[in-house]
Amino acid sequence: GESVGLHLPTLSVQEGDNSIINCAYSNSASDYFIWYKQESGKGPQFIIDIRSNMDKRQGQRVTVLLNKTVKHLSLQIAATQSGDSAVYFCADRMGYNNNDMRFGAGTRLTVKP
């Protein structure tokens, strides 16, 4: 089965609000995590990554939180914009020297005007 999964398949937010997309993983050996954004007709686009020795990492309008105790990952998007509408995937790597990034099924984020 999948090692990475998302709590909700869809998320709808008002433009300007903050969005939180959640992800759970099952393998305690996972040492590297990435969030990707995929727009219709395009390939996944890198958003932000985090290593397992970190709890939090911030980018431009995005923050990733990692809770290794409960094997949970979240992506927070501040001041969500219409251009943020897409499917968001979390992916993890199964440990050092394992180049297999495993993806969850994705969460579709819809931003309402």
Next chain:
Amino acid sequence: DAGVTQSPTHLIKTRGQQVTLRCSPKSGHDTVSWYQQALGQGPQFIFQYYEEEERQRGNFPDRFSGHQFPNYSSELNVNALLLGDSALYLCASSLGTDYNSPLHFGNGTRLTVT
């Protein structure tokens, strides 16, 4: 700075045929990974090529094979196509010497098997 490019963008094949998909990595990248993405699903890892050799393979049958050329570009070959092979095939590149180099994806090849 050219990103990952894939060709063709769309392809229609018949069951039993063979197909070859092509990928050029992002400038400066030397590692190519191939993923299969079924409709409504996340990408599934097929294999990864580094230094012209298959470095790692996912849970895909031998009908799926690949190649990497000296210029780091890569091909994915699928033999004896099945209806279930219909999917978006994504190529991703990264820097093999940087273990934490994130994957950069192309826009994929949409394969339809009839």
